[in-house]
Amino acid sequence: MQFHWMPVVLMVCIAWIALGWFALVQHHEEPGTFGDMFGAANSLLSALAFAALIYTILLQRYELKLQRIELTETRTELKGQREQMEGQSEQMRTDSFENSFFRVLGVFGDIVASIDLIKRESGVVTTSGRDCFGVFYDRLENRYASLRRSGYFEELSDRQIAERAYKHVYTESHGDVGHYFRTLYNLVKLVDRSAVDDKHFYTNLIRAQLSNQETLLLFYNCACGDGRPKFEPLVERYALLKNMPRERLIDQNHIGWFEPSAFGKEFMGSTMDGRVDANEGG
Template identity: 40%
Template structure:
């Protein structure tokens, strides 16, 4: 905390000492109003020294109280800084764990009698491809269903098939956002933007459909909208471009027209 010079203890006590010194010199040398006074008058004036001493004692006490108040204010700022640092340390630890969860993902599939393994972030491209296939299947099966209904039924089937791979991932991403949302930070959007920056486009697209399903619509979707999670998400990753209408405009941030 930057204090002005007149708030600093050395200035306060220096000023008091200077006044005492000037007063003492005035008594000693007969300056100013003491000039020309007889001994009786000087004695009477000298008696005021005791009163002035009491006054400056009170001023000294006031200076001490100012110092204590300043120290308490500095301590309060220090505690806030420590709390902020703890919050950020925890958040970045959570992001490290998230990165490890993504890195540990692996999918195995057979194509033309060859087993293929997909790992890490590349898995989300495969997940989105599977979800798209499910959606197209149910759309052909029952074209009368609305986009929202088709998303729900397609995602439900997708989730049954991929829960073992994605359950931990979605729970953890949700808890990162929940950690920020439950904090007393005023700049929550800044921190959710940091989290958003760690997610690949295909991750965000899969989260898009997770939040539209029964598995994310109640708890995760409100935070996704509030913190504009889908800002700058490539629309060509949506199964259908019309699915953009399944969210309020706020979810796409200020970059949207």
Template identity: 30%
Template structure:
């Protein structure tokens, strides 16, 4: 019978254990924060009751001293000093009691000062803890803001990457759509980027007709060339200008220098030699002033075939025009 009861007790003990055989921690100990809170409350109560106990003990001591003095023999040798006190006039008796009361009051004034000092110390500690907590919260907020800004910048970069490559595809489609037919509406003899070879030949023909200074000859030749080819090149120049403007605006943002260098190189690498020559001479025309800014900013003419310039002094003219743009004279 006892063996059966023992087995039942062991079974009940095993069923009381949580899954995995681990015994649940006792709740009596409490968490570390709760223990620290109780310890702080104990210290605070000790700081508050210390001066009070001092006042109580001081008051009791004063009362005991007065009682001890009261039972001392009288100076007249008859009775004790308590009997002398009762024989005093009311005014003298009141003065004696007022002196005793003022002594006790002064004692409790000191006790009150100590209590207030302890309360002020606790308030300063509490205020310091609040300030530290606010600083910690501010650091966390700054960290969160920085993470959000990084995510936003990353999203902005990804969005610009998608937009840029879409612009590149559109620009390439615009170039591919170019086609030139023989005079008289005959068979097409040039398409896509091959058209720019013909465009440059047409401009060179107009240039050879000019007279005067090189700048004047270039301007007159371009005006005549543009009059004949605006319908073919108008869309090309407008789109290329806006592509460069978007890259320039993006580079003005934080970290945009990387965008300018990387994307400008990609766009510049798409331009053929004949395209660069046509764009180069367009910068000398009155309508090409705005294009000078981006040609200079993105160094479009670093890969320009200088040996194919129509005059050896034209590169110097470009550097002069670039300088005028930087000085705001254009």
């Protein structure tokens, strides 16, 4: 909305001159009447000036309204741009995390594939890859049973005997087992320390990579080995033992060494139901 002043001013000047000329021609012999005509003209000009002032005020109000509307639209646009930038930043962080995650997950798979057991006498590879964990776990079971049968450790608790058995197996295969669990721990820690929303989605992918024998050995690594202080809380937080065949534990009483959350929500629910039934029966 724009107003052009020059035509109005020009028209007022022309009207004022024309009025003066008309008054001069009609009343050149009556100066008083001629003066009265100019008084009327002055009143008209004053009215026009007042009207112009009112119009100017209205015009300024209209322009201020347009400025407020434009400012509101600008703020809305800036808010949308900020939200878009935040979304892009979040996506960039997620992409960066996933690149790191899948790279380490690939390294973890390569480590598993590179494990092999060689017969000392012939140097022939007898077992390789994930199958090695079945051998490791069999060794753990046999060592535990041997210590229990020996009778030399009657003063030790069941957990202390399991710790001795695991330490023996771990020492024998430290190069393979140690590297494996360090990589697995750092992979889970990478997810735990990330800013992604659904961390369980990624830890579920990790859990899906673990065989039954790996989860059994993971159980004793966290309960009796180096994983106990740091890895065990992560195992419980992300239910990494959910798919572990619990019936394959060396002793079923060992399951109490972990919080129920380590075995998933279904196990937690059944545990709570069992406690309720026991209380009601009592």
